[in-house]
Amino acid sequence: MNTLWSTQLQTAETLYQTRRLRFDDRFREHYTRVFGLDDSRSILEIGAGPGALTQALARWYPNAEVTGSDRDSAFVAFAQARAPHIKFIEADIAALPFDGDCFDAVISHTVHEHVEPGLFFGAQYRVLKPGGVCLVLSAGRRTINLAASDIMEPLAFETEMRQRTEPYYQAADEAHCVGKYRCSEQELPTQMRRQGFEDIQTHYLAINLTPDSAQYDRDFALRMIEANRRVHLDSLAYLPHIAPGVVSEAERKRWAAEINAKYDKRVAKYLSGEPQWDVNVSVTMAVRGVKPR
Numbered sequence: 001m002n003t004l005w006s007t008q009l010q011t012a013e014t015l016y017q018t019r020r021l022r023f024d025d026r027f028r029e030h031y032t033r034v035f036g037l038d039d040s041r042s043i044l045e046i047g048a049g050p051g052a053l054t055q056a057l058a059r060w061y062p063n064a065e066v067t068g069s070d071r072d073s074a075f076v077a078f079a080q081a082r083a084p085h086i087k088f089i090e091a092d093i094a095a096l097p098f099d100g101d102c103f104d105a106v107i108s109h110t111v112h113e114h115v116e117p118g119l120f121f122g123a124q125y126r127v128l129k130p131g132g133v134c135l136v137l138s139a140g141r142r143t144i145n146l147a148a149s150d151i152m153e154p155l156a157f158e159t160e161m162r163q164r165t166e167p168y169y170q171a172a173d174e175a176h177c178v179g180k181y182r183c184s185e186q187e188l189p190t191q192m193r194r195q196g197f198e199d200i201q202t203h204y205l206a207i208n209l210t211p212d213s214a215q216y217d218r219d220f221a222l223r224m225i226e227a228n229r230r231v232h233l234d235s236l237a238y239l240p241h242i243a244p245g246v247v248s249e250a251e252r253k254r255w256a257a258e259i260n261a262k263y264d265k266r267v268a269k270y271l272s273g274e275p276q277w278d279v280n281v282s283v284t285m286a287v288r289g290v291k292p293r
Helices: 004-008 012-022 025-035 052-060 073-082 117-127 156-175 187-194 218-237 249-271
Strands: 042-046 065-070 087-090 103-109 128-146 198-209 279-290
Touching: 004 073, 012 052, 012 073, 012 198, 012 218, 025 052, 025 198, 025 279, 042 052, 042 117, 052 065, 052 103, 065 073, 073 087, 103 117, 117 128, 117 187, 128 187, 156 249, 187 198, 187 279, 218 249
Parallel strands: 042 065, 042 103, 065 087, 103 128
Antiparallel strands: 128 279, 198 279
C-alpha cells in the first residue's frame, strides 16, 4: 500500500475539495473547448488523485468510458467511494497495467512536474491508440493569490511556527521529487513533440475563484473559503510525519485555533455582506498532442 502522498503532502479530502472547485460544471465550456474529446470512447486520467477531474470527465463525456489511475492507495479508495460508477485503479505511471493502443485520450493534471519527461510522455504514447489525444494540464506557475486581510494579518505565534517548520516542508518536497521535473511553458510542448506527438496545441485557462464576485452563489463562495481553510489546516496535519518532535501537540492545536479564528472571521464578513475581494486565479496551461496514425 502506497499512501506517501496522501499522508505527507496532500490529504484526499482537501485535494478533492480544491479540485472540485476548479472542475465545477460552471467552467465546463472553458475546458471542453480546449480538450476536443467529443469523439472519444475511452479516456484515462493519470494521477487522478481523489478523482475530482475524473468525475468531471465522466459528466462531460457521458458516452465515454472514463478510468482514473493513481499510485496512492488512499486517493484511489477515496475516489472509488465518491464515484462507484467510475473505474479507479492503483497504478504508477511507470507500470500502467494496460495494453498498448487502447485509449482514445489520456489526460493528466499537475502530474508532469513530478515525473521524468521521457517516462511521462512515453507511458501515455504507449497506451494511446493511433490518432489518440494526450492532454497535459499544468498549473501553478502563473497565479493571482490574494488572501483576505484578516487571513494575511501576521500573528507572532504563527510567524514563529512558520519559521520553525518551513525547512521541513521544503525538505519533504525535495525528498519526494515534488516539482523536480517542472517544465516551462516552452519546454512542455517541446518535450511532447520530442516523444513523438504531433499536431501540438497550447492553450491557457484562467479559473477565477473570488468568493465576493456576484456571479457566484453563496454555496460556491463558502466552498471557496472553506477549501482554503482546509489547505492551511492540512499543512499542520503533515507535521508529525515530516517533522516529528519539532512542534508539540499543544502548539499544533494553538496554531490550528488561530487559523480557524481567521477563517471564521472571513466567513462572518462574507455572510454580513462585507466584501474582501480575496482571489485565487491559477492560469492552467493545457498542452494537446496527437499520437500519429
